[in-house]
Structure formats: C-alpha cells, structure tokens
Amino acid sequence: xxxxxxxxxxxxxxxxxxxxxxxxxxxxxxxxxxxxxxxxxxxxxxxxxxxxxxxxxxxxxxxxxxxxxxxxxxxxxxxxxxxxxxxxxxxxxxxxxxxxxxxxxxxx
Amino acid sequence: xxxxxxxxxxxxxxxxxxxxxxxxxxxxxxxxxxxxxxxxxxxxxxxxxxxxxxxxxxxxxxxxxxxxxxxxxxxxxxxxxxxxxxxxxxxxxxxxxxxxxxxxxxxxxxxxxxxxx
Numbered sequence: 627x628x629x630x631x632x633x634x635x636x637x638x639x640x641x642x643x644x645x646x647x648x649x650x651x652x653x654x655x656x657x658x659x660x661x662x663x664x665x666x667x668x669x670x671x672x673x674x675x676x677x678x679x680x681x682x683x684x685x686x687x688x689x690x691x692x693x694x695x696x697x698x699x700x701x702x703x704x705x706x707x708x709x710x711x712x713x714x715x716x717x718x719x720x721x722x723x724x725x726x727x728x729x730x731x732x733x734x
Numbered sequence: 735x736x737x738x739x740x741x742x743x744x745x746x747x748x749x750x751x752x753x754x755x756x757x758x759x760x761x762x763x764x765x766x767x768x769x770x771x772x773x774x775x776x777x778x779x780x781x782x783x784x785x786x787x788x789x790x791x792x793x794x795x796x797x798x799x800x801x802x803x804x805x806x807x808x809x810x811x812x813x814x815x816x817x818x819x820x821x822x823x824x825x826x827x828x829x830x831x832x833x834x835x836x837x838x839x840x841x842x843x844x845x846x847x848x849x850x851x
Contacts, residue, residue, distance in 0.1 A: 668842045
C-alpha cells in the first residue's frame with residue numbers, strides 16, 4: 627500500500643526566514659504533486675513533478691523530486707504572511723494519495 | 735473552461751434524508767474522483783471513475799453511491815448518513831488516471847461542505 631509521509635506537520639516561521647518541507651513515499655512513482663489549502667477552501671495546485679531531478683519554482687516556493695530516494699522537498703524562501711496555509715504533497719499511483727499536510731504559519 | 739464545479743456548496747441533511755452532490759467539468763478529462771476531507775486531515779479517496787466506469791471503490795459504505803452519467807458529470811448520492819459523515823466532499827478530475835498533465839495534474843472543485851444532523 628502506498629504511504630506518503632510529510633514532515634513537519636506544523637511549522638511556525640518568522641517572515642524572511644527559509645525552511646523546507648519534506649515528503650517521503652513508499653512505492654516507486656514519478657508523479658508527485660504539491661497543493662496548497664487555505665482554511666475552509668479547496669486545494670490549489672502548486673507544482674506537478676513528473677521525473678527524477680525535476681525542479682520547479684514559483685515565487686518564493688521551489689519544489690524538487692528525487693525518485694530514487696522517494697523524496698520531494700518544498701523549499702520556502704524569505705517567507706511572507708501570505709504563505710500561511712496547509713501544504714500537501716501527493717503521489718499518483720493510478721490514484722492520488724495525500725500526505726498528512728504541513729500547517730504553515732508565518733509570523734511577522 | 736478550466737474548472738471543476740461542485741454543487742451545492744453547503745448541505746445540511748438529516749439522517750433519514752436522501753440528497754445528491756453534483757460535480758461537472760468541461761475540460762475533456764476522462765478520470766473523475768470523489769474525496770472526503772475531515773477537518774485538519776488530508777483528503778481521503780472514495781471513488782475513481784475512468785472513462786465513465788467505476789475504477790476504484792475504497793471500501794466506502796453503501797450509504798454513499800456514486801454515479802457517472804456522462805464524461806462531464808459525476809454525482810454522489812447520499813442516503814441514511816451518520817453524523818460522522820459530516821465533512822468536506824471534494825470532486826476532482828484529470829486527463830486520465832495517470833494525472834500527468836504537467837500544468838495541473840488533478841483539478842479540484844471547491845467542495846461541498848456536508849453537515850449531517
């Protein structure tokens with residue numbers, strides 16, 4: 627059974643700081659996704675990573691994928707308050723399975 | 735049209751009621767999904783339809799009954815639900831089961847917040 631593990635589950639950051647969220651998964655897959663969810667809202671697609679070594683960047687967020695290590699990272703650079711949300715990684719193995727989510731709070 | 739539309743946005747129902755959730759997409763996607771999300775938890779897969787055929791049923795109780803009338807529509811029929819079924823129900827779609835669209839992967843609707851009283 628595919629398992630997707632994220633850490634940390636909770637992250638409190640100061641504005642301007644950098645941090646990384648980690649996502650490990652248990653079976654071979656070369657399709658990994660990162661989503662953002664604001665409270666009471668649906669899921670917003672951030673990144674789709676489709677191959678080993680894939681790196682994508684959007685603003686202050688950068689995601690990477692290492693399929694050999696079964697690891698993806700979401701790096702946050704110079705955090706701002708607007709990034710406060712819950713971030714999910716998900717792995718596709720003919721259906722989408724989610725990690726537990728990282729609840730990020732960015733404080734002034 | 736790059737959206738998945740879910741109706742209603744909010745639903746309150748009694749345990750003896752019958753209701754339906756609706757999901758619609760016009761992106762030509764051939765895979766559609768129902769997820770259930772409890773507060774502060776990740777979405778949990780319930781059902782997968784591929785080319786209008788039920789592909790995956792994650793051991794969901796029979797009080798939830800999915801239906802895919804055509805390639806654009808997905809329904810979830812609800813009957814005799816329990817209070818613990820209260821949750822956000824999310825519909826999603828993708829080009830196919832592999833979801834390998836480099837731009838979007840899966841597209842999620844805004845969800846139906848269901849309360850069972």
